[in-house]
Amino acid sequence: MDAVVIKDFFWKYPNFTGIKTDYVLKGINLTIKEGEFLGITGRSGSGKTTLCFSISGLVPHQLRIPEHVEEHISGKVEVFGQLVSGVKKVDDHYEVDGVGSMAPSVGFVMQDPESQFLSMSMLHEVSLGLQMMGLDKAEINKRITEALDMVGLGQYRDVAERIHPAELSGGQKQRLIIASFLAMKPKLLILDEPTSDLDPAGKLEVMKTIADLRKKSNMTIILVEHNPDVMLKFADRIAVMYGGRIVQLGKPLELYSRPDILREYNVYLPDVSELSEYFSLDEKPKFQLEKSSFVPERKTRPKTSRIIDVKGVSYSYPDGTKALDNITIEVEKGEMIAIVGQNGSGKSTLSKVLSGIAAPSSGSADIAGISANSKSERRKIPLHVGYVFQNPDHQIFTRSVKNELYYGLKNIGIKRDEAEESINSVLAGVGLADKADEDPIFLGRGQKRRLAVASSIIMKPEILIVDEPTTGQDYKMSKEIMELLTELNIEGTTILIITHDMRLVAEYCRRVVVMSKGTIVFDGTPEKLFMEDDILELSSLSEPQSVRISKELVRQGFLRKPLISAREWLQFFNFMRLKSGFEFSTYNEMDSMAQTLIDTILDKKGKPASLVYIERGGMVPAYMVLKRFPDIRAHRIRASYYSDVGTASKDVEIYNFPKELSSIEKGYILLIDEIVDTGKTMLRIRDELKSHVDAEIVTASIFLKRQSSYVPDFYSKLVESDLWVVLPYERNETIHSIGIKRPEDLNRVSALFTGDASNYGKIDDHARKIADRIREKSWDPKIIVYKLPESLLFARILSDALRVNNVAGISDREEISDLPLANLEGSILLVSPGMSPEIEAIKSDLSSYGRVQIITPNFEVPDAYLSG
Structure with a gap:
């Protein structure tokens, strides 16, 4: 039996402002088998949450739709054979059709757990649905105990009646909501990013529990999730959404092995997928792995003045729960620090002390020169510290996105016209420029989180504390938010990031503080943390897959230090490319290849009208061509996409253009170089020539690297991407580079340049x-x-x-x-x-x-x- 059948479903939210809006769901067609585990992923705002609302019956049945219902909804959604949502014609108008919510057969865990809390205690939150089902007391108590145990909250069973959900950490709140639905044993469970606030170990633990329960009871699962590790481990199929449509549907391994497609739709890739262009699955390896002297380049900060000074701070909540225990930490101005640890470890409580929201129970805290121990002084801390809460709803106050950014500026006396440029710039930076006039209540949770970040950034605080900045964001938006925070940090803002995302820690932070049970158990660099397996296990943390691979390479002696970020892996692969082998050609071999190349070109295209070579690389091939055609005019073009320090830049620079070429009308122009490596330079010059001349442009090279994105019209020899092509006229350049990058090969390479009697x-x-x-x-x-x-x-x-x-x-x-x-x-x-x-x-x-x-x-x- 099919659990869910959706046919040609369109949905557009009602808008009472008169502004025309687009459909949020566009022609959705989807069938989910009973007992299937379907994952849904895609960029922020692609319609994932709305699709879940539609399957659960909340959309459109819980919304007031103005006239012309048919303009808002078409198609149908069926769940277990019943029409949940659709539209029907009644007399001369249309009405919403279907049964709507099918609870308790269908459970829906939303993004924001707090929006679903209905009771004053943990116990009543789990028991409420069971009571509405009419179960007897014994069954209710049994299910409560089972559900709390399943989500890792069993230790609170005896005191659950006395704990208000608001007292729990963000991750514990998510566990509680999941428990309340698991207790009802639904046939279909919809989970919209249910574990986004859980630590890495907790995330996998809860998802494993749900997956095991599904196997035992044949429960159907729909999971909205950005995390590729979760999808690969648990989902049977994955639907990728983009622009309100399902653009890809297939098995996880098939989809995640297509990084090109997933990048197009802003989907997070597994670490190993991002490395796939270097690790080949075919029989020929990209390079031969050998013991390496490679050491990643890591920046160190110069010492600056202290901006946070916490000594021996403890903090207890009114009920006696000790959240912080003798915390001591110093932070220098301009640092960017990650604070990590399992749910309930004290991260958010420490942040409340640092932001002036809470006063230490004991010890001292000095923030930007202000004492957090003094009530009168503590009130000044928010003037220096920005704090982005874990739940963005806690700090959104106005009815438009743009006004939300102006709210703080207005409170410090800045006029609206003076603030307009800054508001627009920050909104563009967090991808909300097109939402400027919308009511924040209609934003998705990920968009609300970005709005909260923007509201703090615009105040330009000395210290910015951000609690889970990338939760609920797609790959592209997560990267943009972190780049925005990095820019702010470069400008001098001290940034503290509370996160469970260890990829974020590895990529952006040079210092990480690990908390466990209210204490700091580690304070150091990410690379040092990732080698401390005991600390990771104690704190319910796990290193990214790519770090796990590099740790194993360290243990086996192939690397001296672990690689912790995409940037460091790129450095390593570039280093290995240089180390992996050499392709040496003598002058005579090059001349032979050039003459064969010319013969092929003559056979296919005839004699060229003119020759263009790339200076310096194409000078020798051009000389060899001109030996055959001394009457052809040669023109040089100087171009490069390398900077002065040898790193690839974004665009290819062209420094001169031969004006005489514009007069060539007959025949073709031959563009030649010694080697096409990435293809960027030759392609850029070819396109530049095409824009200036009417004659045909024919491209040629002696060597072509397999990795090149552009293949010239003619080439002599295809070489593997990992080989260093050594040319006889580059003796000094090659020996100099080898001496720096691989001194152990210096004698072997130097010997290649001796004994040429030609x-x-x-x-x-x-x-x-x-x-x-x-x-x-x-x-x-x-x-x-x-x-x-x-x-x-x-x-x-x-x-x-x-x-x-x-x-x-x-x-x-x-x-x-x-x-x-x-x-x-x-x-x-x-x-x-x-x-x-x-x-x-x-x-x-x-x-x-x-x-x-x-x-x-x-x-x-x-x-x-x-x-x-």
């Missing part, structure tokens, strides 16, 4: 001897200008030998104005095949930019003369 090898030796003589003369050139096309090869070798990266080719005097000579500090080295009036004129023109020295080697015979 003509190319003789030219290389000759150029390096000239480089030695240049150094003897202390010329120290800052740029090498070379005459096209004859000096291409010699200039490229000199560039490596002299370690001068700034090179530029010219065909005639007119091109001098296009050279990168502005603000040149140093001499110019001019490489020419020989002396001539034209070269003398070029030298004269170059002299206006700096001192010019000329090299005129004879390429046929290894002999040369220097003149300066």
Whole structure:
């Protein structure tokens, strides 16, 4: 039997403001088998919660819909064969159809546990539904005990009648609501992010209990969840929602093995999925794992002044419950600290002391120079400390999103027109710009949490305490919130983050404080914490999967230190790429590949009308092409997507464009480089050429890396992504890099550059001897200008030998104005095949930019003369 059948269901919330709104659910078609465990995930605001409301019958039956019902709802929702929600025509109008709520057969655990509390004690909260079912006292007591035990609250059974739900921690509140529904043993249980406030171990514990109960009773489970670990472990199928639609539906392993699709829909990926582009599932490994000297780069903060000073603080609630026990902690200005620990460990209580909400029962707390022990002084703390509560409903006061941000600013005397720009900027930063005029009551829980964060950020506090900032957020929004907090931290704000998300801790915090039973049991770096298995177990914490992998590599001797974040794994993989192997080609091998490449191009496309090469990488391949076509005009383009320190930047910079190419109308332009690595540079230049010229652009390279996102029209050799391609004219550059990145391979790589007796090898030796003589003369050139096309090869070798990266080719005097000579500090080295009036004129023109020295080697015979 089918538990749930949804057919072509559309739903739009009623709006009494007159503003036209879009459908929240759009054409939902879904069948859930009885006994199935269906997971629902997707970006924030994609319709997940509304779909749960619709299946439970709360939507549309618990809402007042104005006229024209048919404009708000169409299609139908059936649960266990009964129509729950639909629409029917009565006379000349439409009405909502269906039975609505099917409780207790259908249970619905909402995102916010507090919104479902109806009683004054834990005991009555669990017993209320059982009493409404008409069960006898003995059965009720039995089910209460079973339910509390199942969710890990059994220790409170004897005192449950005396504990108000408001006294529980956020995670304990979630456990209590889940217990109240489990006690009723529904046929269908809908859970909307039910464990978002639980510690990692508690989350898995509760979900395992629900999964076991489902197997015993054939209960159908619908779970809305962002956490991929939970989905992979428990769900039979997963529905991915985006823009009110189900865009993907399938088995967890299949969906989570498609990181490209999941990133498109802002779905959290398992750590191992994010590493999948490096760990291959095919027979050939991405690289050979070996013992590594790699050490991740980790920033250390300079010492600053103390802004929080807590000494020996204890705190007890009015009922005598001790929440903090002799806490001592110092925080420096500008730190970003994570406070973690199991539910009920005292994290939120400590935050209340630090924010001035609660006074220590004993000990002292000094916050931004203000004593939290003094009642009169404590009132000043909120002027310096912002506090984002775990439940955002506790701090939302107004009827519009924009007014909520202005509320605090107004209280400190800032006028509305002065605040408008800041309000709009912060709303954009938390992804709520399109909700500016909406009533917060209609926001989802994740959106309310972002609003609470925004309301605190806009006040620019010295200290910001954020309780679970990313709970209920999709991957993209979680990242944006954390980037926003990071920017605030860089600007000087001290930030304390209370969280159960250990990926967040690993990625963004350099200090983590672990609490257990009201005490601090650890205070140090995340990487040190992740190696302390006893502390993790004591605190019900678990390291991210990627950290677990790196810990095992440390234990087996492959790594010296664990890798704790995506950034560090990226550093490691880049390091391993450099270490994993070398692809060396001699000059003759390169020339042979170039000639074969030219033959193929001639066969397919004919002779090119013009040649464009990428400087410096394409200089030698261009020289080899021009040996075959000496009458073709060569043009250089300088471009790179690497910064001055060797890191990849966002965009490819193009530094010059040959204007002469615009006049080419017939034939095609051949764009050539030595190697296409990522494909970004060649693709960017090709597109730039296409935007300026009408002629066809044909791309070619000697080598192509398998990882490249762009494949040129022609290439000679495909090489694995992990191989370091070693080229004969890059001797100095390669040896220098190997000496830094892998000194143990220095001798092996250096030996690759010896013994080349070919003509190319003789030219290389000759150029390096000239480089030695240049150094003897202390010329120290800052740029090498070379005459096209004859000096291409010699200039490229000199560039490596002299370690001068700034090179530029010219065909005639007119091109001098296009050279990168502005603000040149140093001499110019001019490489020419020989002396001539034209070269003398070029030298004269170059002299206006700096001192010019000329090299005129004879390429046929290894002999040369220097003149300066």
